[in-house]
Amino acid sequence: MKVLLINGSPRKNGCTFTALTEVAGEIAAQGIETEIFHIGNEPLRGCQACGRCQKQKLNRCTFDDDPVNRCLALAAQADGLVVGSPVYFAGINSALGALLDRMFYSGGGQLAYKPACGVVSCRRGGAGSAFDRLNKYFTISNMPVVPSQYWNAVHGNTPAEVRQDEEGLQIMRTLGRNMAWLVKSLTAAADSAPRAAEKRARTNFIR
Numbered sequence: 744m745k746v747l748l749i750n751g752s753p754r755k756n757g758c759t760f761t762a763l764t765e766v767a768g769e770i771a772a773q774g775i776e777t778e779i780f781h782i783g784n785e786p787l788r789g790c791q792a793c794g795r796c797q798k799q800k801l802n803r804c805t806f807d808d809d810p811v812n813r814c815l816a817l818a819a820q821a822d823g824l825v826v827g828s829p830v831y832f833a834g835i836n837s838a839l840g841a842l843l844d845r846m847f848y849s850g851g852g853q854l855a856y857k858p859a860c861g862v863v864s865c866r867r868g869g870a871g872s873a874f875d876r877l878n879k880y881f882t883i884s885n886m887p888v889v890p891s892q893y894w895n896a897v898h899g900n901t902p903a904e905v906r907q908d909e910e911g912l913q914i915m916r917t918l919g920r921n922m923a924w925l926v927k928s929l930t931a932a933a934d935s936a937p938r939a940a941e942k943r944a945r946t947n948f949i950r
Contacts, residue, residue: 744926745776747821749814751828751839753784758864759827761902765912766825766862769919775926780817782810782842789841796849804849815846819853823926824886825918826877827862833869835876843880851884856936858925860889860918863896864905870896889925891918 748767752759760779767777787809795805803812818824826843828835847854861877863870874894881888895918897911898904905911929936 744822746770746823747817748779748825750779750781751836755781758905759829761905762862762864762897762915763827765915766919769916770923773923775923780814787838787841790844802850804845811842811845815850823922824859830863830865830869830873833872835873847880855885857886858889859886866900889922
């Protein structure tokens, strides 16, 4: 069993990483392997709406010159997913948004029924709206959302300040334990996982 944690910050060892390592530590303590994938700080294109991933049934993005397909392949092999982001203007990092848009649109079907959760790091405010944005990727993809004891946010302007956020770090540890529990539970019940029984319906409001 393995959980993939995506570090959506341009800073590899910054505040978001500090929160994710707290989550990963609890998951590992429950005997589950973890890997933190850093999206990097190079330019990352948004979705071009070319539709090739769907038309050609690629199960990946047609563009293969950035981290999107590598991250998707790791997520598809993992048993659980944690996505972490810094908060910029009450939202997630735009590069992370570009990665998730392309990853979930081209290959989201490979992630169905894997437990998932979002983690956000902010100096002071904007955590709620960023957290909500992350959760929308999971709830549209049949992914059970892992709970904690409060909303999944840490506060601080530096990793040292984040480590002073006692409640925030406790939320991360609770999240890690809950993720481990759900991964184990769903792995044990894999044969009874629901599968789509109906053709996907799409209703357009303008005809």
